[in-house]
Amino acid sequence: MKIKQAIVTPIAFRDPPLLNAAGIHEPYALRSIIEIETDNWHIGLGESYGDAPVLELLQRVAGLLPGMSPFDFNGLRQRSAASVAPGTRAERLEHALAPGTDPRKDVAKLFSAFEVAFLDLQARSLGIPLVELLGGAVRREVPYSAYLFYKYAEHVGRPYAPDRWGEVIDEVQLVNEAKSMIDQYGFDSIKLKAGVFPAQQEAACMKALKRAFPDKPLRIDPNSNWSVQTSVEIGKSLEGVLEYYEDPTPALEGMAEVHRATGMALATNMVVTDFAQFEKNVHLNAAQIILSDHHYWGGLRETQVLARMCETFGLGLSMHSNSHLGISLLAMTHLAASVPRLSYACDTHYPWQEEEILVGGKIPIRNGCVAITDAPGLGVEIDQSALASLHDQYLRCGIRNRNDTIQMRKYHPGWDDRQPRF
Amino acid sequence: MKIKQAIVTPIAFRDPPLLNAAGIHEPYALRSIIEIETDNWHIGLGESYGDAPVLELLQRVAGLLPGMSPFDFNGLRQRSAASVAPGTRAERLEHALAPGTDPRKDVAKLFSAFEVAFLDLQARSLGIPLVELLGGAVRREVPYSAYLFYKYAEHVGRPYAPDRWGEVIDEVQLVNEAKSMIDQYGFDSIKLKAGVFPAQQEAACMKALKRAFPDKPLRIDPNSNWSVQTSVEIGKSLEGVLEYYEDPTPALEGMAEVHRATGMALATNMVVTDFAQFEKNVHLNAAQIILSDHHYWGGLRETQVLARMCETFGLGLSMHSNSHLGISLLAMTHLAASVPRLSYACDTHYPWQEEEILVGGKIPIRNGCVAITDAPGLGVEIDQSALASLHDQYLRCGIRNRNDTIQMRKYHPGWDDRQPRF
Numbered sequence: 133m134k135i136k137q138a139i140v141t142p143i144a145f146r147d148p149p150l151l152n153a154a155g156i157h158e159p160y161a162l163r164s165i166i167e168i169e170t171d172n173w174h175i176g177l178g179e180s181y182g183d184a185p186v187l188e189l190l191q192r193v194a195g196l197l198p199g200m201s202p203f204d205f206n207g208l209r210q211r212s213a214a215s216v217a218p219g220t221r222a223e224r225l226e227h228a229l230a231p232g233t234d235p236r237k238d239v240a241k242l243f244s245a246f247e248v249a250f251l252d253l254q255a256r257s258l259g260i261p262l263v264e265l266l267g268g269a270v271r272r273e274v275p276y277s278a279y280l281f282y283k284y285a286e287h288v289g290r291p292y293a294p295d296r297w298g299e300v301i302d303e304v305q306l307v308n309e310a311k312s313m314i315d316q317y318g319f320d321s322i323k324l325k326a327g328v329f330p331a332q333q334e335a336a337c338m339k340a341l342k343r344a345f346p347d348k349p350l351r352i353d354p355n356s357n358w359s360v361q362t363s364v365e366i367g368k369s370l371e372g373v374l375e376y377y378e379d380p381t382p383a384l385e386g387m388a389e390v391h392r393a394t395g396m397a398l399a400t401n402m403v404v405t406d407f408a409q410f411e412k413n414v415h416l417n418a419a420q421i422i423l424s425d426h427h428y429w430g431g432l433r434e435t436q437v438l439a440r441m442c443e444t445f446g447l448g449l450s451m452h453s454n455s456h457l458g459i460s461l462l463a464m465t466h467l468a469a470s471v472p473r474l475s476y477a478c479d480t481h482y483p484w485q486e487e488e489i490l491v492g493g494k495i496p497i498r499n500g501c502v503a504i505t506d507a508p509g510l511g512v513e514i515d516q517s518a519l520a521s522l523h524d525q526y527l528r529c530g531i532r533n534r535n536d537t538i539q540m541r542k543y544h545p546g547w548d549d550r551q552p553r554f
Numbered sequence: 555m556k557i558k559q560a561i562v563t564p565i566a567f568r569d570p571p572l573l574n575a576a577g578i579h580e581p582y583a584l585r586s587i588i589e590i591e592t593d594n595w596h597i598g599l600g601e602s603y604g605d606a607p608v609l610e611l612l613q614r615v616a617g618l619l620p621g622m623s624p625f626d627f628n629g630l631r632q633r634s635a636a637s638v639a640p641g642t643r644a645e646r647l648e649h650a651l652a653p654g655t656d657p658r659k660d661v662a663k664l665f666s667a668f669e670v671a672f673l674d675l676q677a678r679s680l681g682i683p684l685v686e687l688l689g690g691a692v693r694r695e696v697p698y699s700a701y702l703f704y705k706y707a708e709h710v711g712r713p714y715a716p717d718r719w720g721e722v723i724d725e726v727q728l729v730n731e732a733k734s735m736i737d738q739y740g741f742d743s744i745k746l747k748a749g750v751f752p753a754q755q756e757a758a759c760m761k762a763l764k765r766a767f768p769d770k771p772l773r774i775d776p777n778s779n780w781s782v783q784t785s786v787e788i789g790k791s792l793e794g795v796l797e798y799y800e801d802p803t804p805a806l807e808g809m810a811e812v813h814r815a816t817g818m819a820l821a822t823n824m825v826v827t828d829f830a831q832f833e834k835n836v837h838l839n840a841a842q843i844i845l846s847d848h849h850y851w852g853g854l855r856e857t858q859v860l861a862r863m864c865e866t867f868g869l870g871l872s873m874h875s876n877s878h879l880g881i882s883l884l885a886m887t888h889l890a891a892s893v894p895r896l897s898y899a900c901d902t903h904y905p906w907q908e909e910e911i912l913v914g915g916k917i918p919i920r921n922g923c924v925a926i927t928d929a930p931g932l933g934v935e936i937d938q939s940a941l942a943s944l945h946d947q948y949l950r951c952g953i954r955n956r957n958d959t960i961q962m963r964k965y966h967p968g969w970d971d972r973q974p975r976f
Contacts, residue, residue, distance in 0.1 A: 203682060206690035206894065258680065260625060267855075268628035407866040414836060414867075433689075440859045441866070444829040445836075472628065 138194035143522035153327030153355035155540030161455035176253030179459035180245035240430035247431035266470035273501035278319035327357030349375035387418035401452035421448035451478035560616035565944035575749030575777035577962030598675030601881035602667035634664035662852035669853035688892035695923035700741035749779030771797035809840035823874035843870035873900035
């Protein structure tokens with residue numbers, strides 16, 4: 133089985149005006165869809181970041197794949213590394229919300245994007261679901277959490293009709309958002325993307341959620357937008373309210389300080405985002421729960437390695453997410469289904485996305501879970517007309533690099549971007 | 555593809571009278587050969603320990619495999635764990651030369667034995683070599699070291715004709731053994747199994763090897779038979795002579811002390827033999843090089859995890875061996891071919907074994923390397939008549955549990971087993 137061609141298609145899908153520490157989501161989120169075809173007519177699928185610099189690199193690697201075996205991960209790693217010539221991308225550290233925009237993770241991101249498609253091909257050629265290739269399912273249903281956001285009612289300039297969620301900037305609206313999301317999807321735990329409003333106000337929202345959902349585990353994620361002092365104060369005030377405390381403050385050292393002062397379990401997808409940081413964290417004890425993300429940890433198998441390392445060093449494990457569609461959701465789900473010690477329900481933005489490129493449309497979330505099926509590979513096919521339409525949307529939308537800060541200034545011209553803000 | 559049956563065949567093969575810290579090898583070494591047949595007529599092979607307690611467990615797990623998919627590693631892990639009921643094996647800590655005899659590693663050993671056969675089946679059903687399933691080859695030839703032993707000329711009671719190596723108990727004989735082994739196999743580095751004679755005498759042997767082979771990396775392995783003080787003294791006297799210093803003294807704490815006192819790179823297959831010890835070692839800095847062994851680390855994929863962990867924590871990696879035949883050698887070789895940062899030539903006892911159960915006989919070692927081929931899976935088939943003959947030898951030989959100490963007392967009745975001896 134050899135690769136005949138690999139196609140990377142940039143798409144844009146509608147994204148609500150969700151607020152976060154860096155600003156606000158733009159009206160369209162970008163993503164790259166990967167299709168790899170082999171000489172024996174199998175198609176393997178992948179999904180990755182869609183920002184212009186990553187897209188360019190993805191397309192460069194795609195051009196190097198024809199003739200390769202979709203089992204040759206070491207070859208893929210070499211090609212991924214070779215495609216990222218040192219110095220070709222300036223370090224863009226400002227407003228780096230997530231490792232998805234960190235150029236130092238380019239090789240891991242490139243490798244991962246194609247590794248998923250390679251694994252999908254392997255599993256399809258074997259006629260087995262992806263999870264079986266990853267060691268077999270320890271669970272058939274993977275739990276996700278209700279991922280709450282503060283949000284505005286509509287995008288500036290109203291590029292399309294407002295979403296059904298309305299404005300969410302206070303306690304009552306937030307509890308309603310949670311109710312609505314849980315009614316629809318059955319989630320059993322709740323996460324709030326915070327770091328938007330003054331910390332005391334967000335803490336009050338968590339307490340309101342606790343009153344409304346006394347039995348559901350709660351998490352808050354200020355996206356490192358709080359000082360150490362704020363993080364400690366708010367952390368203490370939320371004792372007994374939180375399941376875990378996610379990235380309250382920047383840097384391993386800051387997180388370690390917050391952990392020492394509060395004794396609370398800190399989760400992170402910001403200070404432990406690669407194996408080198410994992411090693412530092414072992415010595416600093418900054419974070420006790422790693423929110424993995426195969427998109428930048430270097431693929432599904434590397435995330436399985438991470439899972440074993442978390443087990444070895446007594447750390448908890450769950451999964452981070454940013455805006456994505458169904459291929460990413462299924463890759464996460466097959467992975468999570470294979471990992472014995474997945475400590476917490478995973479995060480996903482998926483309920484915020486209305487569009488999809490898969491045959492059959494959106495992947496169902498029932499009882500807060502995504503189920504794996506016995507269909508080969510990831511278990512889904514691309515709806516080519518839906519893909520064409522979202523590619524068209526990409527061409528028309530004009531966005532090429534996500535920037536939540538510049539977007540926020542369209543609402544609040546003087547909005548400054550200092551972090552931590554509170 | 556489902557498993558139809560799994561057969562575990564105990565075998566015994568002739569083993570020379572090799573000396574070590576615990577005593578002397580018995581005239582036959584035991585091993586288990588695993589054959590798993592699927593409903594689509596593929597055969598997957600494995601090789602593991604042959605001592606009675608492990609054999610019994612292997613046969614118990616084998617009985618649980620029919621109907622399983624050879625991709626279902628999580629299912630295999632559950633069955634391996636379920637087969638080792640707590641308390642069924644007393645802890646046998648005396649003379650535990652290697653983790654192969656440590657009952658606390660039973661689950662990892664069981665899992666590994668069948669995992670290799672599962673992976674072999676997967677690769678054979680795909681028509682690809684095992685290394686490709688492990689991520690692809692970063693090298694086509696895997697280097698091994700010349701594994702020197704002190705030895706007697708023949709076994710007590712002369713159960714069969716003496717081997718061709720003769721007696722090796724002094725410098726001149728040892729250098730001759732090295733020359734003969736290197737002439738025949740082309741090894742590019744040399745390891746001495748030590749801990750047999752007084753430490754000064756063994757150190758003098760290392761210096762003699764250095765004079766005879768000034769360009770070849772040298773290692774000494776006293777099998778934790780030296781006190782911390784002896785280890786430090788001898789270590790200092792061998793500075794500049796050794797590539798690394800393997801397990802001079804018992805326990806993580808002792809090794810850490812030797813490392814602090816000498817600054818030398820310490821290798822181990824005795825104090826870091828599972829992930830829990832890996833974690834402890836990160837904090838103690840006892841060993842800087844891990845000598846992995848898929849037979850007790852829990853399989854090929856777990857050893858790949860270990861390799862990534864060594865990379866993450868800045869540790870070197872190579873491979874440990876004890877008496878084995880070709881299936882184990884090939885499993886090691888495919889694994890080593892897939893691991894990007896394999897820091898040192900691997901160990902193997904293989905040149906000491908004359909018998910084999912594979913079609914075509916012994917696997918060639920050329921220029922000190924074992925080469926992988928493009929044949930599917932491990933790339934070898936079992937010679938059923940050779941297997942039957944070594945099984946017969948097992949039935950006849952009377953050995954059921956390796957015990958080098960009791961064997962040594964047949965030569966030296968008063969031989970005591972205190973460790974560390976020097």
